[in-house]
Amino acid sequence: MKNRLEELRKQRNIKQEELAAALEVSRQTISALENGRYNPSITLAFKVARFFGLSIEDIFIYEE
Amino acid sequence: MRRSIDRGRGKWYLGVTLGFLLFCIGLFLTWLDADGTGIMRTLPNICVGLGAGIFGGSTGIIIRMYLLDKDPQAGKQAEIETNDxxxxxxxxxxxxxxxxxxxxxxxxxxxxxxxxxxxxxxxxxxxxxxxxxxxxxxxxxxxxxxxx
Missing domain, CATH: 1.10.287 (Helix Hairpins)
Structure with missing residues (x-):
């Protein structure tokens, strides 16, 4: 699944480590999410969306 | 709070003691009856193996707890890595x-x-x-x- 995580993080000048600490996940998880290697659970998707003040659909792009 | 943490640690200290005792009993039984027959052939080895395993495992956990206490930041990071x-x-x-x-x-x-x-x-x-x-x-x- 594609997402705008890297773009949004860079827009806000946040390091991967800082985002990871805020979401209570490892830095590797943030990296994997940004590269599209890992799809988050619905809980983590909500946490990410709340962190950026957006909806899940604004960040994660579902393509069939 | 501190008390409950120490109490949680108690079982691992007990593990260290029991493991060491079991290990010593195994060595003692080996020394006592080196050419044992029946159960005495295997019991000392079981005691030594189990004792060493319990002692090693419990010691490792206590060392880990001690290190995490010394560096709470590392403790938090370890918790994040575990629950990630x-x-x-x-x-x-x-x-x-x-x-x-x-x-x-x-x-x-x-x-x-x-x-x-x-x-x-x-x-x-x-x-x-x-x-x-x-x-x-x-x-x-x-x-x-x-x-x-």
């Missing part, structure tokens, strides 16, 4: 792969033992162990189907 959903997903997937592989390894070892013409009761124990994993698998599939 991707890490947990990786571990679950690795375990599933290992299970699939062990099914093949188990079947191969059964064939090898049969070709080596070992006693039939050993083959039967191995077959029971081999089949028990499928019983456990079915049990957990049923359990999770009810829960999820």
């Amino acid at each position: 959903e991707r890490n947990m997903a990786i571990i679950r997937r690795a375990k599933a792969q290992a299970f699939d592989l062990m099914v093949i390894v188990g079947a191969a070892s059964l064939i090898v033992f049969s070709l080596l013409q070992v006693d039939v009761y050993i083959i039967l124990i191995l077959v029971a162990a081999y089949l028990s994993r499928f019983g456990v698998l079915i049990f957990f599939i049923n359990k999770y189907q009810k829960e999820m």
